[in-house]
Amino acid sequence: MASPQKKKPIPEKPKESEATAESKEVPENAEESYHWAERLAERTIREKGNKKKYTVAAGITPSGTVHIGNFREIITVDLVRKSLEKKGKQVRFLYSWDDYDVFRKVPQNIPQQEKFQQYLRFPIVEVPDPFGCHENYAQHFEKEVEDVLPQVGISPEFLYQNQKYQSGEYAEQIKTAVENTEIIKSILNKFRQENLTEGWLPITMFCPNCRRDTIKHLKWLGGYTLHYRCACGAEEELDFRKKPIVKLRWRTDWAMRWAYENVDFEPGGKDHSAPGGSRDTAKEIVKAVWKKEAPVYQMYDFIIVKGAGGKMSSSLGNVITLKDVLEVYEPEIVRWLFAGTRPNKEFAISFDTDVFKVYEDYDACERIAFGAEKVSEKERQKQQVAYELSHIGPVPKSMPFQPKFRHLTLLLQMQGMDVERVISYMEQELRDEDDKNRLRARATCAKNWLLKHAPEEFRFAVQEKSTVQLSEKERMLFHELADRLLEKEWTDVDLHQEIYILCTNHSFQTKDFFKRAYQVLINKERGPRLAAFILEIGRQRVAELLKKA
Numbered sequence: 001m002a003s004p005q006k007k008k009p010i011p012e013k014p015k016e017s018e019a020t021a022e023s024k025e026v027p028e029n030a031e032e033s034y035h036w037a038e039r040l041a042e043r044t045i046r047e048k049g050n051k052k053k054y055t056v057a058a059g060i061t062p063s064g065t066v067h068i069g070n071f072r073e074i075i076t077v078d079l080v081r082k083s084l085e086k087k088g089k090q091v092r093f094l095y096s097w098d099d100y101d102v103f104r105k106v107p108q109n110i111p112q113q114e115k116f117q118q119y120l121r122f123p124i125v126e127v128p129d130p131f132g133c134h135e136n137y138a139q140h141f142e143k144e145v146e147d148v149l150p151q152v153g154i155s156p157e158f159l160y161q162n163q164k165y166q167s168g169e170y171a172e173q174i175k176t177a178v179e180n181t182e183i184i185k186s187i188l189n190k191f192r193q194e195n196l197t198e199g200w201l202p203i204t205m206f207c208p209n210c211r212r213d214t215i216k217h218l219k220w221l222g223g224y225t226l227h228y229r230c231a232c233g234a235e236e237e238l239d240f241r242k243k244p245i246v247k248l249r250w251r252t253d254w255a256m257r258w259a260y261e262n263v264d265f266e267p268g269g270k271d272h273s274a275p276g277g278s279r280d281t282a283k284e285i286v287k288a289v290w291k292k293e294a295p296v297y298q299m300y301d302f303i304i305v306k307g308a309g310g311k312m313s314s315s316l317g318n319v320i321t322l323k324d325v326l327e328v329y330e331p332e333i334v335r336w337l338f339a340g341t342r343p344n345k346e347f348a349i350s351f352d353t354d355v356f357k358v359y360e361d362y363d364a365c366e367r368i369a370f371g372a373e374k375v376s377e378k379e380r381q382k383q384q385v386a387y388e389l390s391h392i393g394p395v396p397k398s399m400p401f402q403p404k405f406r407h408l409t410l411l412l413q414m415q416g417m418d419v420e421r422v423i424s425y426m427e428q429e430l431r432d433e434d435d436k437n438r439l440r441a442r443a444t445c446a447k448n449w450l451l452k453h454a455p456e457e458f459r460f461a462v463q464e465k466s467t468v469q470l471s472e473k474e475r476m477l478f479h480e481l482a483d484r485l486l487e488k489e490w491t492d493v494d495l496h497q498e499i500y501i502l503c504t505n506h507s508f509q510t511k512d513f514f515k516r517a518y519q520v521l522i523n524k525e526r527g528p529r530l531a532a533f534i535l536e537i538g539r540q541r542v543a544e545l546l547k548k549a
Helices: 018-023 036-048 068-086 113-117 137-152 161-166 171-179 181-189 250-261 278-290 322-326 331-339 354-369 377-390 405-414 419-425 433-452 472-487 492-505 510-522 530-537 539-548
Strands: 053-060 090-097 157-160 203-205 215-222 225-230 235-239 246-248 303-305 347-349
Touching: 036 053, 036 068, 036 377, 053 068, 053 250, 068 090, 068 303, 068 322, 068 331, 068 377, 137 157, 137 322, 137 331, 157 161, 171 181, 171 203, 171 246, 171 250, 171 278, 181 278, 203 215, 246 250, 250 278, 322 331, 331 354, 331 377, 354 377, 354 405, 405 419, 405 433, 405 530, 419 433, 472 492, 472 510, 472 539, 492 510, 492 530, 510 530, 510 539, 530 539
Parallel strands: 053 090, 090 157, 303 347
Antiparallel strands: 203 246, 215 225, 225 235
């Protein structure tokens, strides 16, 4: 998408653009919902009229990997979609792939960089797939998104703009735009330091000879007729109905599609929401040229991946995708991360130990939604809506099983990273198949986190045989503890106290005992709380290991 151009200093221009103003939350009052998505749905109904069916939209150019920051636009629209449906409305959710845009830069995560330099300035849809698994470059990145969205309960109607343009579907819209060139220029010039040139048109095209957008001369001759001359030497007069190779420039294109698809709600990124940016200009263009009002708008802020070192960029290749996030977070929690945060607020998705808090906070939201945790009425309503919007499929009638993520990271490592063994270990806590499915999903996420993201101090493996060299005194102490473990069922509190008694009886420093115990059990000097850890591993297993030490 185009970046906002610098604007002229205009004294009468308000400091805050309409796009920025519209992105603010509707003031809360007794007649409005407490959750931002429901307020946006209410605002859409209020501003667009009480209709039976609404159209909500989003879109992106598949110029590279679509990252989790780009996903914020998709999920924002889907949460408003769900809120409208909750109010009994029918909703058409459009997602446009702007795959007829120009291929401007080879992202750094694309193999064979030099090979793809030759395709610069081509339509993205005509660039080969660098990974050789799809028909073209655009389709590769489109399918990456389309294949994963159903996992988070999102199924929009996909529109492919290369098909729309190259089929001639937009011919009348292009004609309308060129007929109103001066109006469009006057709107754009208000926000530019230098006016657009005399021969400027709100259209561009890819040369049918070289396939690049290197057109040096483009003139509208009236009606549907154009004359062009390309840098490659090709020159032609054509009827763009019969030879549909013309497309609208970005800001005019956005306005046209609002009108053409009758879009009622569409958010935009922070970059498009700046004063004089694409939202401001497109809003004026759609009203002046197509005589329609722009959709209800919501600005969304950037997403930071904690520890990634700055803003993600598809062109730089330093991206985290929705698929990556789903390896660590359950689909409902991914939805909840966005549902629980206002779109115009920047937030971070974490892959470090903050993952524990994310799961704890989601579980708290779930308990509040089911009345198992008491909060103020305002907070209860807000959390309940966030939970309902996050859930995929019907909301359960009773509160689901809540296995603790942190606890699962311990169990997995004690069970050789075997998810099914963890499920068997917790079998008595499971009420039904739904509980088992949630445990399996959460344990799988915990396993992925341990394998790919966990700090070294969180990783361990219970030893089959200790290789630690112990003194005779240490060996006697561990053998006595082994005997004690097999005498009865212990609580972690009682076992912790027993360890202190043993150390006192043998005149052994407890800190040295803990260090040695961890070395024997997991070949590390520190670990989880020892008494509880021993009981989790199993008294018999630990006793055998201590006897071998």
